[in-house]
Amino acid sequence: MLAAILSLTILGALLGLALGIASRLLHVETPPVQAELEAMLPGTNCGQCGFPGCSGAAAALAEGSAPPTCCPPGGKALAAAIAEKLGLSLDLSSLTDEGPKLATIAEDLCIGCCRCLKSCPTDAILGAPKQIHNILKEACTGCAACVDHCPTEAVVMQPVPVTLQHWVMPKPLAA
Amino acid sequence: MSELLLLLISTALVNNVVLIKFLGLCPAMGVSKSMDSALGMGMATTFVMTLASAASWALEHWLLEPLELTFLRILTFILVIASVVQFTEMFIKKASPGLYQSLGIYLPLITTNCAVLGVALLNVQQAYGFFWSVAYGFGSALGFTLVLMTFAGLRERIALARVPAAFAGSPIAFVTISLLALAFMGFSGLNV
Amino acid sequence: MGLMEKFFGLSWGIHPEDHKRPAADAATRTMPVPERLFVSLSQHIGAPARPAVLVGQQVKKGDKLADPQGAVSAAIHAPTSGTVTAIGEIPAPHPSGLPVLAITLESDGKDEWAELQGCPDPFALEPAEISRRVAAAGVVGLGGATFPAALKLSLSQKSRVSTLIMNGGECEPYLSCDDRLMRDEAAAIVDGIRLMLHATGASEALVGIEDNKPEAIAAMSEAARPYAEVRIRPVPARYPMGSEKQLILVLTGQEVPADGRPGDVGVVVHNVGTARAVHEAIRHGRPLVSRLVTVNGACVGQPGNIFVPVGALVEEVLAFAGGLKKTPERLIMGGPMMGMSLPHARVPVVKGTSGILALDAAQVADRAQEPCIRCASCVRACPIGLLPLEMARHIQVGDLKGAVGVGLKDCIACGCCAYVCPSHIPLVQYFAHAKGEMAAQERARLRAEATRKLAQARSERLEREAREKAELAARRKAERAAAAAAAASASPAVTEGAQA
């Protein structure tokens, strides 16, 4: 009986030792996934995903508690990139990419209260107190943070009109 | 030399470890989504199987039989296989992180891969000499890799097919691997 | 397709019935200037031109209407004399029917040229000067790609191109505008070729003409006899012989690297129509304001080649070509293989319009799509050696990256695969969709990156403002303390104890 116990413990000890040495030789530190994920997210902390800003969303994604499609402004491309990074399978059905929307200000309603100015994560709104405000189209990400700040509901989300350069040939219906 | 060749052919094709002996089915289903990860898994398993066959022969003839501890056979074999797998995992993590990422959970799972332990035990059962048991381990690992690569190629093609909803995902994979097993039965009875 | 060619000759591409006759043999007609012209501002590859005229301004024929904008762009000139009545959006000659910015010109009927500045002895000019004049005349590639010609000339000059290839292939069925030009104005074309040789510094010019155009080969050989450096090289008639990579391969045996330009193998390719435009621009100073367009198809009254002013409506061109015998199945601008289907006929002709086709149902032969049976006739037909069936299958399931992996980026959308597919799968539509989708995703990625920079800039601004406010508060507090200390020092005895 003793031989059985002894041989196994010695064998285990020897192998354990060998593995300890090997792990020190082959050590490789991997950058935390969360930092990489955060670099991919838009970084506007718009909160549409329900997490406290992009770092919160990145942490949730790293833990796996958030689906890759949790970031609406990112759209399909970002969802695909996150899924590939985490090696998750991806179903794009939930993400109805009906096209980006941009905020537009109805100039006759704007009273120049500057409330929306402060809420915009990318400083896309131009204006001064008591002056009519307007929105820079290139800077607006369509996060709709400004819509509910406006007392006179002058801010409206409108779909981006398709231009000749941005038009995409429709996909044929598969037979 | 020709017996070695015949042994390899018989273990790889005639009684293939995955499709005829039905050993190592879960990695076959799990890692066969793409050919590159299948090749990576095949290489890792070949390395582990060959080493495990050699180690298990040594353990059997130098440790277990002299001390009549053959009842400990499975325990020691698993211990050795686990450490070899752990070493392989560290090596692959260092050598190619991409492959490590694509193999994912299935790399440490080689320890529980019944093909590896199965081959080690079969070696003991057939009382092969050292060289023949290593050859037998290598041959069955070759068969494992062959089936894994072929099946991965089929799954890559099926991933693009318009599979009906009821069969999408793993059901169609099961149908495919069963048809592959059907085809491999052609080699049965190959008196080689 | 002879047996020899089947085994040893060219195996790529297809050999469609060319439907060029009798339209090719009909004499050229010149269309009278219509009452109103719609001159589109993006008639070339690159940024749209910027209007240089005001509404209501009187212009002569040949006056500049719009300046090139940015590095890759082209000038646009008035196709006739008249007044500019509007600068606004009109339906573009594009399958989507979306609008494009254009200048509407009301013709005054005089069709009077502005005073032009020709050059009697152009070979004395510096090559750079020739490129400048070609750019000033708004000449673009007339083969259909409409790349600004001057830019190509100067680029070839810089990369020391040794061979100039003139593309007289015109491999698209139905089209015969190049063929007609070569027959009628071979001398002008050869003169244009010699001018481009001088401009690019190339040592020889090879004029590739498909062997199904014997009259054109004869006329061009006759015109090129006195000049040794211009050599006429008949090439086997097959589609897409007119595509750059194929013509270079057949004429010089060189292969253009996948992500490179013909300049990398010391070659530059121009259309024969462009050569004539260069001749007109340098010799007579005339800008590119009209071009020869083939009007063909079963539904056209009198098919043939017509000189059309740029900006004329397709509707008017068809009316001038004998009207439509019956409602066409499909109206196409360009050739049937690579041309664009038009939403309706009220769209303007542009510099790149090589043909207007009104095809009936038999000629279009459109049938419902059936599943792909992997017969690989598309693989044999592809001139670039791609796998159209695999690419389409990747795109069908939405795996665009997989499609690029199989070679989507090298696809020249020539249409051979969809032409031979027995299951009538619209393969080129899949590839066009995939390329459009990837471009859209790339734009979204760039926009996301820009957004991240803006967000960072904002957070830095907020931090800076907070820091400045804090410093301001600190400085004011320090001043108040100093003032208090000064007050205290003025009456030291009283406040000493309290201060400590």
Added chain:
Amino acid sequence: MTNTYNASRTFASPHAHGGSGVRHTMVRVQFALLPATLFGFWLYGWPAFFLWLITLLSCLAFEFMSLRLMGRQQIGRTLGDGSALLTGWLLAMTLPPWAPWWVGVVGAFIAIVIGKQVFGGLGHNVFNPAMVARVALLISFPLPLTTWVAPLPLTSAAAPGFVEGLQITLGQMHLTDAMSSATLLGYAKTELSRGVDLVQALAGDHAPGLSWSGIRAGSLGESAAVLILAGGLFLLVTGVIRWQAPLGVLAGVAVPAAIAHAVAPGHYLDAGTHLLSGALMLGAFFIATDYVTSPTTGQGQLIFGLGVGLITWVIRSLGGYPEGVAFAILLMNALTPIIDRYTKPRILGRTRAGRPIDPPPVGKGA
């Protein structure tokens, strides 16, 4: 009166078509199969015709059922494209002529439902449906699949009449031993296992010469190797199939057979017998050239054919089963994705590995 034109939707180029069609190809293949099938009906009488008919009809029925289950539209058009018909026809050709009716029905179910529709219908299946059914039947029902019948041409007296034929197929009348006999390959395999030298075994009335004319025991459509060859050449000439796969299969069997026969005539059949016996000719011209389950490029098809031929010869000479074509086709179907991956045509302007070629040195002088 100018006809106004308004496009119904956005059309993509090209706006012309070469006129080829799927139905057009399928009809030609069925036409090429006709001579061998009619010869089979003549050689084995009415039961063969009924079996062929039942297999075809059940194939169409199962296709209709699965399309309906999957809720596909235009079921009529899909049925009409002749692919289910062709699968059933090829399956029937490989079955023993007097097999009972349920062999045809079960075979059709396996071929159409498991072999094709499960993968997503025409063009998406990975294994050749007819061969899947043939192998599944052979392994699960060995007895009915290996009871061959001596040729009883319709004209001869002993041939079963119309009603008798129907009864045989419906299984009421079972076969008397006198009628049944072994195929050439089966006979050679049993003789070899009994250790009899092949040369004497094949001297008597079993001489392989008989197989040239086709008057010998065998499957419904395979006995007339010459007629199948004719059908195959017709397909080759009309461009429906390409020469690489058939040549590969025939060479893949003939070369090892010739070598082995030269080395040990007693143990291995000669090349000629191999080529003309069993399902080889049918496999080479009709099954190995199935578009869906064979590689796309000519080079790939050649490798595919050689693989099929070699595995067929290995199974016939060394394996347990007398006929290896069905197994060989399935095995090579499994390898097709790998073959396709390594026999891609070279993209213009790129090296075979896919990197852009580096341009030749360009300079004023060069």
